[in-house]
Amino acid sequence: MADSPTGRLAYLQSPETVEIKEYEVPYPEPGALVTEIEQANVCGSELHIWKGNHPVLDQMVLGHEALCHVSDLGEGVETDYAGEPIEEGDLVSPTYFIACGKCQFCGAGEFRSCENALQHWLKDPDQWPHFHGTFGTHYYIHPEQHFYKVPTEIPPGVAAAANCALSQVLFGLDEVGLSCGESLVVQGGGGLGQNAIAVANEYGAETILVEGVDDRIERARRFSVDHVVDFREYETPEARGERVAELTGGLGADVAIELAGIPQAFAEGPHLLRNGSRYLEIGNITPGHTAEFDPALLTRKNIDVVSTMRYDPWYLGKALDFLAETVDDYPYAELIDAEFDLVDVSTALEKSDAREVGRASLIPSHGD
């Protein structure tokens, strides 16, 4: 293939069929960066896309979580989005979406609802600059796409997860205004749940995890959760609500966050909360899954419901700062428990889907 260097990427051809394709490494346009992927993680939402369950994403380059090594700077790129000087060789973390700054939502300050959020990720890899997703040897960071230099103290797998789970819960908990001295119920002890426990701890909130899987509960204890309500012991939403009330002075929690990703968890939310509380929905992202829900439980308790998908892009900078400050206090690295070469991407996805691994990382080999 001529003299130009090429790279490889993982293309989702049809549900559960991934093909490794090879393309010329692009040269960055002004304001853009070309990067080499250091490490990319397999996230739960990647599995929805891979299985064909995502409402808009299919036939695309997979991958959205990554740690990237800057290999080529486009004209005019001198700093990251926090003003830190940037040069070739630096490690950066990009948002996986765009906040274009020009659409009606960006214009209203609703950056996470940007109409053009996924415009590049959705493109066919035959279309330049080819490397639209992070499951590859390279990744192209567009002008308008926020990216931040990664503090050196953050281990690679942990840094690679920052642009999804941690940024998402950090933003969500700020949206509902979780503050010092409040109680927070976390529904679901997966990666997002553990990150939420860490953030709430640092904010000075009291944390209560609702979960029923031993290793998730044990991990939450290592993340310093204050209380666990095990749903094998408290078998109904009412019983779990009573237990949460016992733990919160008889009232129910100030805030609850749904990170279990199942509709029944949302239906349970009002049972766990006090009058005048806030509920944050993040985990349910695949339409078409439903649960019976009693809306009067919300009304009668004056519960504010907030939902968030994506985040204001500068939250990625905050997430990296948060990790740099707390990396020794929480076992973040435990959340990544398997590594695969890029060529084994299908195995990584299958094993993740079968829950044989918790969160897998892809490490492409470079230089061949």
Ligand SMILES: [Zn+2]
């Ligand atoms: Zn993710």
Ligand SMILES: [Zn+2]
């Ligand atoms: Zn926009």
